[in-house]
Amino acid sequence: VKILEPESILVYSKYRHDLPRFEKILAQSLPGVDIKYADTPENAERYFADATILYGWGFPAAWLRQIPRLRWVQKMGAGVDDLMSEWPTDLEIELTRTDGKLIAARMAEYVLAMILDHNLQIDRARVLQRAKTWKFFEMGALSQLTVGIAGLGEIGSEVARLLRNVGCHVVGWRRSEAECEFVSRTFVGAERLGDFACGCDVVVLVLPLTVDTRKTFNSEMFARFKPATHLVNVGRGGVIDENDLVAALDDGIIARASLDVFSQEPLPVNHPFWQHPKVALTPHVCGPLIPEDVAPHFVANVKAYLAGQPLSHTVDVSRQY
Numbered sequence: 442v443k444i445l446e447p448e449s450i451l452v453y454s455k456y457r458h459d460l461p462r463f464e465k466i467l468a469q470s471l472p473g474v475d476i477k478y479a480d481t482p483e484n485a486e487r488y489f490a491d492a493t494i495l496y497g498w499g500f501p502a503a504w505l506r507q508i509p510r511l512r513w514v515q516k517m518g519a520g521v522d523d524l525m526s527e528w529p530t531d532l533e534i535e536l537t538r539t540d541g542k543l544i545a546a547r548m549a550e551y552v553l554a555m556i557l558d559h560n561l562q563i564d565r566a567r568v569l570q571r572a573k574t575w576k577f578f579e580m581g582a583l584s585q586l587t588v589g590i591a592g593l594g595e596i597g598s599e600v601a602r603l604l605r606n607v608g609c610h611v612v613g614w615r616r617s618e619a620e621c622e623f624v625s626r627t628f629v630g631a632e633r634l635g636d637f638a639c640g641c642d643v644v645v646l647v648l649p650l651t652v653d654t655r656k657t658f659n660s661e662m663f664a665r666f667k668p669a670t671h672l673v674n675v676g677r678g679g680v681i682d683e684n685d686l687v688a689a690l691d692d693g694i695i696a697r698a699s700l701d702v703f704s705q706e707p708l709p710v711n712h713p714f715w716q717h718p719k720v721a722l723t724p725h726v727c728g729p730l731i732p733e734d735v736a737p738h739f740v741a742n743v744k745a746y747l748a749g750q751p752l753s754h755t756v757d758v759s760r761q762y
């Protein structure tokens with residue numbers, strides 16, 4: 442690799458325990474490259490003057506204008522919605538994100554776990570156990586379920602693959618006409634969303650948050666759902682109108698919402714989801730950024746960057762994902 446001086450990488454993670462793990466991989470894989478590490482905004486600011494590349498997660502979009510030599514940003518995660526509203530389109534900064542496939546396997550397992558818990562009624566068995574009640578019920582079977590995956594990108598297609606392999610009937614919804622070999626049918630575009638949702642027992646959201654997807658799942662859309670649908674959201678909370686979701690749960694249109702992501706995180710303590718009997722929630726944990734999983738993709742991109750080659754997983758800022 443030809444090192445074109447003077448590139449300087451700033452690696453930022455608010456999780457202090459992750460930094461030595463990133464450092465171990467990056468120092469070994471990119472010898473001779475100037476790399477600084479920071480776990481607080483104060484520590485990061487010391488490196489702003491030199492940094493040309495920012496590899497990070499959870500940093501404010503305002504930084505993009507405060508780092509004068511910045512040419513390329515790679516998000517450690519797969520989502521970029523936090524940067525979109527303030528993205529400096531007047532500056533020549535390239536944006537890439539982590540390869541969703543590196544996070545997808547864990548997220549697909551989470552979706553399967555939520556489906557087993559609700560649709561095979563493991564949650565019901567726990568209630569019976571607590572009441573010391575011995576009562577037969579028919580558990581259900583994955584082969585009886587039609588699961589719709591909204592968002593057939595890198596993560597959504599892995600969710601589709603796993604669910605199909607365990608016997609579910611899987612359909613999908615996306616923006617483009619692209620093929621996905623793991624679904625039996627694909628619905629394309631906003632006008633087909635209702636047709637997609639009305640045939641599903643489980644609707645799984647694996648969508649980025651963009652101007653087009655924000656609050657797409659609202660009362661009007663829930664009215665098209667099959668009665669007692671199970672809604673699983675692992676993408677971004679903002680794609681759901683949360684007040685409308687509470688109403689749909691109370692009305693029985695949605696029997697269970699399994700939610701990992703919320704429009705406001707951390708979820709406020711007074712939010713109705715916490716206590717709602719039909720909500721199963723987790724604190725945005727289903728797709729963790731494990732340094733050993735995601736750093737090799739950044740290393741490959743740095744090598745491409747230094748060699749003047751195209752980067753992988755460039756974000757199209759105009760479509761916001």
Ligand SMILES: NC(=O)c1ccc[n+]([C@@H]2O[C@H](COP(=O)([O-])OP(=O)(O)OC[C@H]3O[C@@H](n4cnc5c(N)ncnc54)[C@H](OP(=O)(O)O)[C@@H]3O)[C@@H](O)[C@H]2O)c1
Nearest residue numbers: 519520541592593594595596615616617649653675676728
């Ligand atoms: N919970 C967590 O811990 C966690 C972890 C990682 C990621 N995420 C979230 O998961 C999201 C998906 O990641 P990914 O790597 O799979 O992204 P991706 O590869 O970019 O896939 C996004 C998918 O959404 C579809 N889409 C986007 N806008 C749409 C619209 N307006 N209408 C219909 N479909 C639309 C795309 O359709 P086309 O394929 O037709 O373009 C694509 O299939 C990320 O953006 C992030 O927010 C969450």
